[in-house]
Amino acid sequence: MRKIVLAGLNECLGSAFSGLSDILSLARRAIVRAGAPAESASDPFIVVAASPDGEAVRDRSGASFPVAASFEAIETCDAIIVPSFSPDANGRPPDMSPFSATAAWLRRHHARGALIAGCGSGVFLLGEAGLLEGRRCTTSWRDYEELKQRYARVDAAWSARLIEDRRVVTAAGPFSWIDVALHVVRTLCGADAARVAAAFTVGEAAPAKGAHHGQNSYAATTLNAGASAFLADAERIVRQSDALMSAQELARALLTSERTLHRKLKQACGESPKTFIDRIRVETARTLLETSAKPVKELVASAGFADEASFRRAFRRFAGMAPSAYRIWARARSQNKGQLFTLQKDAEVVSKLLTTIFDACVNGVTLADPDLEDTPIIYANRPFTRITGYGLDEIIGRNCRFLQAEDRDQEGRQRLREAILNREQVEVTLRNYRKDGALFHNRLNITPLFDADGHLLYFLGVQYDVSNQVQAELEIGDLRAKLLSLTE
Numbered sequence: 001m002r003k004i005v006l007a008g009l010n011e012c013l014g015s016a017f018s019g020l021s022d023i024l025s026l027a028r029r030a031i032v033r034a035g036a037p038a039e040s041a042s043d044p045f046i047v048v049a050a051s052p053d054g055e056a057v058r059d060r061s062g063a064s065f066p067v068a069a070s071f072e073a074i075e076t077c078d079a080i081i082v083p084s085f086s087p088d089a090n091g092r093p094p095d096m097s098p099f100s101a102t103a104a105w106l107r108r109h110h111a112r113g114a115l116i117a118g119c120g121s122g123v124f125l126l127g128e129a130g131l132l133e134g135r136r137c138t139t140s141w142r143d144y145e146e147l148k149q150r151y152a153r154v155d156a157a158w159s160a161r162l163i164e165d166r167r168v169v170t171a172a173g174p175f176s177w178i179d180v181a182l183h184v185v186r187t188l189c190g191a192d193a194a195r196v197a198a199a200f201t202v203g204e205a206a207p208a209k210g211a212h213h214g215q216n217s218y219a220a221t222t223l224n225a226g227a228s229a230f231l232a233d234a235e236r237i238v239r240q241s242d243a244l245m246s247a248q249e250l251a252r253a254l255l256t257s258e259r260t261l262h263r264k265l266k267q268a269c270g271e272s273p274k275t276f277i278d279r280i281r282v283e284t285a286r287t288l289l290e291t292s293a294k295p296v297k298e299l300v301a302s303a304g305f306a307d308e309a310s311f312r313r314a315f316r317r318f319a320g321m322a323p324s325a326y327r328i329w330a331r332a333r334s335q336n337k338g339q340l341f342t343l344q345k346d347a348e349v350v351s352k353l354l355t356t357i358f359d360a361c362v363n364g365v366t367l368a369d370p371d372l373e374d375t376p377i378i379y380a381n382r383p384f385t386r387i388t389g390y391g392l393d394e395i396i397g398r399n400c401r402f403l404q405a406e407d408r409d410q411e412g413r414q415r416l417r418e419a420i421l422n423r424e425q426v427e428v429t430l431r432n433y434r435k436d437g438a439l440f441h442n443r444l445n446i447t448p449l450f451d452a453d454g455h456l457l458y459f460l461g462v463q464y465d466v467s468n469q470v471q472a473e474l475e476i477g478d479l480r481a482k483l484l485s486l487t488e
């Protein structure tokens with residue numbers, strides 16, 4: 001069974017320390033009750049509140065919080081969470097040097113494989129432990145400069161909400177402990193369990209479509225079960241039914257008429273029975289996409305759709321993107337990639353900007369993500385689909401080499417490969433093949449995109465179809481050869 005330790009230190013925020021304990025025990029109960037995911041449902045984790053000497057923790061106001069163990073009594077654990085501290089008289093995070101023994105203890109457990117998390121100014125203790133050196137991390141914007149000043153070798157991000165870098169989790173804001181608790185649950189027990197925990201503990205309302213920060217990223221985009229028992233029942237029936245479900249069948253299962261079902265759903269959530277059923281099924285599909293590696297085709301039936309086309313249509317409608325793109329997006333989200341990008345240029349603005357600017361280009365424009373396996377394409381503009389003949393569904397999520405088909409023995413490919421490995425800009429012309437098999441000559445320019453701190457974020461690819469030019473050059477070459485043979 002997993003063990004999560006709450007590191008209680010005098011001067012921590014009492015609400016954060018006891019809040020963490022509350023949210024984790026509520027989460028634990030919700031996971032056990034929901035039986036999700038099956039393998040960790042019976043005993044997902046235990047929570048141990050501890051302090052340096054095993055004595056009760058006192059916050060700045062003098063309130064005292066009992067603990068179960070001393071730090072040294074904890075031999076092994078899977079995660080340690082450090083809550084935020086009360087600010088000192090100058091409004092800054094307190095001096096961490098008195099906590100040097102605790103810092104060493106954190107370092108030891110990290111080296112043994114535990115996840116170490118800091119909330120708000122608790123991040124400073126991770127700095128004291130040397131755990132932030134060379135790591136991407138975040139803290140409250142107010143303490144950003146202070147963190148960099150105290151721990152010169154941190155790779156601090158400006159205003160990111162939560163970042164995990166190699167088992168070190170940092171979160172911004174004194175009350176970020178909710179985000180941290182859910183993140184730890186997600187890491188230890190999986191996305192399904194985190195979703196159950198979030199839906200029960202914080203996800204009271206359905207988050208806005210596409211919202212992907214903090215608690216919303218874990219909360220199921222389901223209806224508010226508390227608002228209507230009828231809705232909750234309807235949702236449960238749709239989720240639990242294996243076979244396809246029509247409005248008529250749902251009405252029957254709810255012991256009501258189709259007409260009443262229609263009226264009640266309209267009243268409660270403004271949806272028709274069909275829309276309601278599709279939306280719940282898309283929610284199931286989202287979980288399946290996040291938690292399994294099965295190809296999209298194989299998830300169609302498990303999500304409760306009759307065929308792939310209707311599944312893809314419904315998925316696009318509710319998730320705002322194709323299933324394969326969603327899988328990549330969700331993976332990037334869990335690695336905080338979306339948030340890193342947000343640091344520089346708000347993600348939504350970027351995607352809107354990309355779409356409006358690049359769709360108007362005549363050339364193909366693509367973005368590939370080097371942090372995902374095999375550097376797949378995560379964005380392609382419309383001209384790229386026109387040049388290649390492939391739909392976005394067939395492009396997103398794949399390495400672009402599929403355009404070379406069987407024609408892999410090309411000098412340009414080797415140069416391209418090296419430049420990508422070395423993160424350098426490169427331009428080559430390759431023989432590529434459209435979906436219908438027709439050859440075209442692709443002048444490809446690849447530019448690595450770095451953030452302000454020099455981290456590679458994406459590769460930008462610009463594709464020019466230079467078939468006419470290549471053809472003209474070939475003809476000129478031919479003519480020249482003929483002329484030469486005449487004059488010889």
Ligand SMILES: Cc1cc2nc3c(=O)[nH]c(=O)nc-3n(C[C@H](O)[C@H](O)[C@H](O)COP(=O)(O)O)c2cc1C
Pocket residue numbers: 366367368375399400401402403404413416417420430432442444446459460461463
């Ligand atoms: C952003 C980006 C766009 C790319 N676009 C193409 C393309 O349009 N056509 C192509 O043949 N290769 C393209 N590539 C190159 C291949 O993905 C791959 O890097 C290349 O074939 C060398 O790797 P390989 O030898 O493993 O195939 C692109 C790469 C990146 C990073």
